[in-house]
Amino acid sequence: MSVKHLKTLGWYLFLTGIGYVFLFPLLFMLVSSLKPEQAIFADLYSIRAILPVGELSLDNYRQVFEKSNVSLYFWNSLFITVGTVIMGLFVNSLLAFTLSRMSWRGQKLVLAVVIALMIIPLEAIVVPLLLLASKLPSIGWEGGMLVLKSSWLNTLHVQMLPFVANSFFIFLFYQFFRDIPKDFDEAAELDGATPFQIYRHIIVPMSGPVFATVAILHFLLMWNQYIWPIMAVQGEDARPLMPGIQIFFGRQSSWGEIMAYASLVTLPVLAVFLMFQKKFVTSLAGAGIKG
Amino acid sequence: MEPKSVTRLQPDIQEQKPRRRYVFLMSTPALLGLFMFLVIPFFMAVGMSFTDQRLLSPNETSWVGLRNYDRLLNVSGMVQEPVRDEAGQLVLDGDGQVEYPRLRTLLRSDPAMADYKLFSSWDLGEKRYIVLAKDPHFIQSFINTLLFVLLVVPLQCGLALALALLINRQLRGIFLYRTVFFSPVVTSIVVVSIVWSFLYHKDLGLFNHYLQAMSFGLIGPIDWLGDPAWSMPSIVIMSAWQAAGVQMLIFLAGLQGISPDLYEAADLDGAGPWSKFWHITLPGLRNTVVFVVISTTIQAFGLFTQVDVMTQGGPQGSTSTVMYHAVTKGFREQDIAYGSAISVIFFLVILGIALFQKRLFDSKGDK
Incomplete structure (x- = not known):
């Protein structure tokens, strides 16, 4: 072996060592979720901690499903996330379309306001938002009939509607739409296309990348929501996964069960991430740079 | 046409x-x-930060002016003389320590001081210096948050830059490492906090095991999350590890924007790797560094989830943060008005950082 090869090998070893540090907690979580409690501790201090060896079973998962209403939380999370992302893609891109490809009075002002709003972090408004949500009336489903409720708290929509419109996503759409050549819409306009038809048949088909980017960012944001649901949702019915696992963790459950729960929460995102990993990486990097 | x-x-x-x-x-x-x-x-x-609004209350809300802000920000100090007997001699307490007048009695006796509570005190010479605050928890939370920001920003940005430099090379399968370094980012911070709570465990945790093994038992088990001195650094290390992937990608994009010609020229001049890093890489990344540092700072100020999952602000308030205090007051104690006042202060801090960033970018544009 030449010196060059040795050097390359050294790099790989070094990178793998660092990779181990980054991957260890994740692998440990997944592997431990399959092991009985004693095996987790017995394997902890050797490489076996991240290897699926020994007596493996789905017992921990079974216990989690028995002790926690995890399937309800899972469907709540999925509904909240998917629903909000779909509404968000639609609503945010529509506003961005009017800002970037139509001209109207007040447009510049609205754009400036949208950009200025990006500076307000969610954390700065959760407390007043809680009061607002407690005062908004809503219609709910209780005992097989529709009832009028006096507050939005403890519902699914209180976790969705406030997060549909997002100034940062509007800005990402705006930037992308702005750079599409105007010739297309002008031609379509001459053919008598309405603005909505231009949006639907010209802009949307050309904007796959930005829709994917916003969908991924919004998905992560919604799936990982924590501070808002712990405040706005006290009951079980509308509780999503993150508060669910936190409560389970606080109950001093066994570590194997906690790891099984953590794996259940993580696996869907991990699967989506591995499927679209290239897109994920470019989205997050691009969003970071532009933001 | x-x-x-x-x-x-x-x-x-x-x-x-x-x-x-x-x-x-x-x-x-x-x-x-x-x-x-x-x-x-x-x-x-x-608006509500000037009222006494509560989440659920039978009483009417009324204006209270700046009372909430006064409660949050009012800090005062005093110097105490030790107790002396009639002969002017120092009085020692049971443990042989110099005795000082009881603070609580002192504060209660003066109506102007009645709202103050002890924040911190220390004895120097034959005097006791006392810092008082109307809400010592908020002052502590604010200092904790600043400490978190001061520790996590350099660590996270430094780690991210190191990782970006590592993977910015032509090696087959390098993208695989990029994915690995990035994977904590897509893992929820709630899950990360839970898994790390296990690794940080005093008796069973992995960190103490390795620490003891590597120091041949010299360094005893550290109670990472249970010791007020270690709790915040523990959260810092975990947070930097979890989030560095995002900044790594931004640095990577920055690195790839630096012209390779510069490096070739430096090679011709016989520059070493350090000199190339200092004279080409860092200057080339200036904009990126400014952006990454500011955005990481803004994010770090909002620290909440890790604290809520791992330590609930403890031990002894050592991990309480501005946001944690806002949620405790505004939601758990239902004092919406007070929580709102904390939110406003939080926002003003963020706004200040953002304006500072804008000035940095603007002044660069002038050059």
């Missing part, structure tokens, strides 16, 4: 009206959402 100009010239007033309707229909949903759930709560926060 004939028909185009013809159509253009027609002053089509009838067409303008439906167009305006389209603008209205297409922009309203998002604008309504932003207005309802961002603009209104924001002004509510400002």
